[in-house]
Amino acid sequence: MTTLVVVGANPTVAREAATLPVELVHVQLPGAPDLDPGARVLTADFLDLPAFLAFTDEVLRPLVPAAVVSLTELGLEPAALAARRLGVVGVDPAVVLATRDKSRMRRILEREAPHLNPAFAAGGDPEAVARLFADHGRVVAKPVDGVGSTSVAVVEGVGELPADRRTAAYLLEQFAEGREFSVEALSAGGRHTVLGIAEKGITDGFVEISHMMPPPSLDQHGQELVARAVGELLDAIGLTDGPSHTEVMVDGDKVLVIETHTRLGGDGLADLVRLTTGVEWRRAALGWAVGAGIPRSPASAPAAATVFLTAPPGRVTAVAPPPTLTHGHVHAWDPAVRPGDVVHPLRSSSDRLGMAVLTAAGTDACVAAVAELRADRVVTTVPGPALR
Helix, strand or coil: CCEEEEECCCHHHHHHHCCCCCEEEEEECCCCCCCCCCCCEEECCCCCHHHHHHHHHHHHHHHCCCEEEECCHHHHHHHHHHHHHHCCECCCHHHHHHHHCHHHHHHHHHHHCHHHCCCEEECCCHHHHHHHHHHHCCEEEEECCCCCCCCCEEECCHHHCCHHHCCCCEEEEECCCCEEEEEEEEEECCEEEEEEEEEEEECCCCCEEEEEECCCCCCHHHHHHHHHHHHHHHHHHCCCCEEEEEEEEEECCEEEEEEEECCCCCCCHHHHHHHHHCECHHHHHHHHHHCCCCCECCCCCCEEEEEECCCCCEEEEEECCCCCCCCCEEEEEEECCCCCCEECCCCCHHHCCEEEEEEECCHHHHHHHHHHHHHCCCEEEECCCCCC
């Protein structure tokens, strides 16, 4: 039987992997959460790349795997390097690096598809930084390898740019106007199939608080523009096979790429794809490497959304049960806090307090259901001592 190695799966991904017709081998970090009983699990520190490549030679090679893949951000590069070392199916390591290093991606697009780029500058290039602010005023500063909206900030002038962001570790970009969308796609032989487009709800600090699929404010023409832009992006970075999660900003007919990844999106986007299209996205995002294709079942709902719970900083005094919504249905309910827990200011995805998945009879109803839940006080807090 074909052997598939999966690096760094969480329990949800592992359950979907178990449905594939393969001999499955998981590689997990020491201390990682347990997977389902019966799963074959090997332990290795895949963040230590030299040690992991030695592990690949000594432990994985004798298993004769057909492919090595990962759906977790920190596992993408180790999986790609292991696949190349073994000469088996996997994502090209150069493609992974082009997605994980935002500066590298910008330089590739500048050469291959400049119309998808906002103006940008490396934080460590003072002359380019000065030009960027002179030409565009408002600038977004972000870590070149950041995830989860951590340390992303809008800077209104060059004088307000902190010294710690004037380094090569930061990328500065023209503030892009418009609405932001996430795009889930699966590539095969250089052909890119868009499986779902979600419209984001974000805070002023760029923390994502909702995703709606299909996107309410994007008509068919807009969706075609987005799909074309994503295809051009994936061609430019050289992704021919495997999953991708791309974030774009749309302003009229202009589409700018924010970032992309060689994995599916987080935040429950795989559930939105499954509910609205019938495609089990986690399974497809693993199974491509062993020829499993894109299995599809009937869709469960015309529209769906993930909504993240938030509350003012303080100490939690109450967490409400799932509400009965006028405009939709609560499909899944997963608060991550309970009375007594501390709520920090909402500065990154890790500060959110849990998630709900909603379904609705259409995009308008979905918008209303999201607004309805966001207006509910699900988590109640009282002010506490000064928090970070």
